[in-house]
Amino acid sequence: MESPSQRFQRLLEPVHDRAVAFARGVCRSRSDGDDLMQEALLRALDKLPSLRDDGAFRFWLYRVIISVHRNRYKRSFWRRLLPLEAETEPASPDRNEELGGAERARLALAELPHEQREAIVLFELEGWKVEEIADLLGVSISAVKSRLVRGRERLRTIYTRKLGAPAVPRALLPGESR
């Protein structure tokens, strides 16, 4: 007879890597993402008996990650109020050239509301379809589309105002050669 741990291991194996990537995508840093994933795995293991259909494990795990992430997001208010360590410095146009593309995207995504960030990470980084995202987040397709459009607009604003998008060297842009 399969124990809950064995069942969890079996279900997690095919989706683990993508789930870790998603957790890293919605967090400010890779280490935060790894922490989020660990916390989500703990909760998922605890709640596994409530999952009846093994086929729905992928969606279920992503929902757990999102739920844990939103709780952390709420807690971060207190972290902002009583910071225990220096937060990541906001990027300045001068630092723009020092930042890699991934880091820049991470900083910009961190500025988005979590609904928009989750939608963009799932759509742009994970390659999910809009219908799948709507199903996962429990919202309508138009709501997901709206979040994607607004998120993209906001990213554009952040890039322009905070990350100095025009100052980005042309060589860094795709399709441009040095």
Add this chain to the structure above:
Amino acid sequence: MNTQTDRMITSDLAALATDVRRDLPPIDTALRDTGVYRDGLPGAQARRDALAEERRLQLALMPLAIAQVFAHRVGRAAAGAAAIVCSLALVMLLADPLLMHLVLWFVPGLGVNIGICMMVASTAILVTYVVSTWIAEAWFTRRMREAVATHADVYADLDQLSRGPIDVASKLVKRIDGWSIGLAFGGAAAITTVFGYLLVVTATFQPLSHILSSTSLFAERAAAGNLGPVIYALGLATVIAVVIGRGCDREHRFGEPTPVMKRLSHWSTLAAGVLLGMGVMFATARMATRLLYQLPSSEHRYLLAVGAEGALIAITGWAVLWWRRREQKRLGD
């Protein structure tokens, strides 16, 4: 500019998508950090082994009284059943002359009298008691060994070991309690009723010195003609035995003795039983000496039978419940 920014965003998101997939932690590490392996097979085996060790220690330190009481209860139940069977066999022998002929045919030369019947019945009851006690001890030992044994299925072992040997033993002792008390009472009441009846009938027709050795008991058919009160008395004893047995079970289930059990185990019941028994014995002796070769009236006989059975039930019931209280003290209940 917007196009440029959009291209930059798209490019950065693609870089981030690549970045988040770099150096992914292996699933084993993630699971180990989650503590999932604590419930895995090695963890379960370790827990099973530790629990089995603890249960073995409990078994080693388990009071011997539990095993002894269990064996004695089984023995008593079996002996009670044997006594009931002997009583019924005697009643059938009295009721059916053909059966008596068959017995005499199988055992030629043996004159059937009360002494022989008593000897056969007591030997059968004693042998049943001893053999069943041995069997119960062996079975109990095997059951306890099984309670702490481990098998290939670790999770089944954990389930099994969650109940310690003392729990298992206590449950066994409690489960047999009702049967033990009910059958012991029924057996004692039945065998005493039948032999008491035979003694009274024989004493009515024979001198006291010949009671045990007289072989005319079955031949004269005097005992067979008055079996009615005996059969009713046996029926009454059976009903009371069932009530007492169920009372013991209910006490284990609800933790409170039933009113019948309370009444029966009170000392006044014993006193009333002894007084009633003495009265019935006196009346029976008077009847037997005054009415030689003349049967008393039917009402008289039934009244005596009811009185005798009442006294017997009171004394035997009190005795078996007193014995039970003594055992419960040994068990620490």
